Amino acid sequence: MKASGYIRVSTLKQAQEGESLNLQKKQIKDYIKAENWQLFKVYADKGISGTSTEGRKDFKRMIEDAKKGKFNILVTPRLTRFARNARDLLNKVEELKSYGVKFVSLKEKIDMTTPYGEFMLTMLAAVAQLERDTIVEQTRENRHSLWFRKDISMGQAPYGYRWSEEKKMLVAIKEEAEIYKQIVNLYLNLGIGIDGIAAKLKADGIKSRQNRNLAPATISGFLKNPVYYGR
Numbered sequence: 001m002k003a004s005g006y007i008r009v010s011t012l013k014q015a016q017e018g019e020s021l022n023l024q025k026k027q028i029k030d031y032i033k034a035e036n037w038q039l040f041k042v043y044a045d046k047g048i049s050g051t052s053t054e055g056r057k058d059f060k061r062m063i064e065d066a067k068k069g070k071f072n073i074l075v076t077p078r079l080t081r082f083a084r085n086a087r088d089l090l091n092k093v094e095e096l097k098s099y100g101v102k103f104v105s106l107k108e109k110i111d112m113t114t115p116y117g118e119f120m121l122t123m124l125a126a127v128a129q130l131e132r133d134t135i136v137e138q139t140r141e142n143r144h145s146l147w148f149r150k151d152i153s154m155g156q157a158p159y160g161y162r163w164s165e166e167k168k169m170l171v172a173i174k175e176e177a178e179i180y181k182q183i184v185n186l187y188l189n190l191g192i193g194i195d196g197i198a199a200k201l202k203a204d205g206i207k208s209r210q211n212r213n214l215a216p217a218t219i220s221g222f223l224k225n226p227v228y229y230g231r
Contacts, residue, residue, distance in 0.1 A: 003073035005042040024077045040071040066099045078107035086129030
């Protein structure tokens with residue numbers, strides 16, 4: 001019996017230190033040796049989140065090698081190293097089965113080389129999905145709480161501002177603030193339309209942060225954005 005392993009760490013720090021990967025690799029090699037299986041290869045993805053299938057290059061190589069019949073058992077240290085959620089887990093295990101590969105997860109003691117392995121896999125996958133959904137919901141609630149308290153900034157700060165980690169608030173950028181005041185003056189006091197303002201700023205060589213001309217739609221957004229009211 002030829003067996004392979006799949007391991008993953010989700011942070012660059014873990015990947016650079018290598019401790020977590022080395023531990024996972026040792027667990028897999030020890031298990032394969034104890035079962036008297038032949039080790040084919042240990043596939044490893046470094047610094048890759050389990051929620052993303054993009055970038056998991058060794059995972060894709062593992063699937064391709066399974067398809068080619070290069071091994072017939074896959075061992076992973078735990079379910080969360082292998083799949084992002086219950087549905088993804090079951091789909092991937094079914095795909096491996098179609099290639100004649102049996103799945104083993106050490107922590108959960110799932111061994112599809114035994115009669116009870118498939119039943120245990122389905123039950124634990126459902127539990128893993130419930131746990132993940134709970135974590136996602138808690139994370140979302142925490143972010144909302146921080147956002148309402150203005151302790152974090154979502155996305156890029158509006159033109160004329162930057163996010164200050166020290167003050168936990170938007171602070172004005174002097175140069176951009178002057179340009180914004182010029183736009184307001186042209187529109188409110190001089191009665192120039194949005195298209196005329198865009199043309200004047202272009203003639204004056206005033207551009208956006210991305211070094212592009214300020215389009216009429218962008219200028220309209222400046223004038224409508226409530227973050228500027230009273231400033």
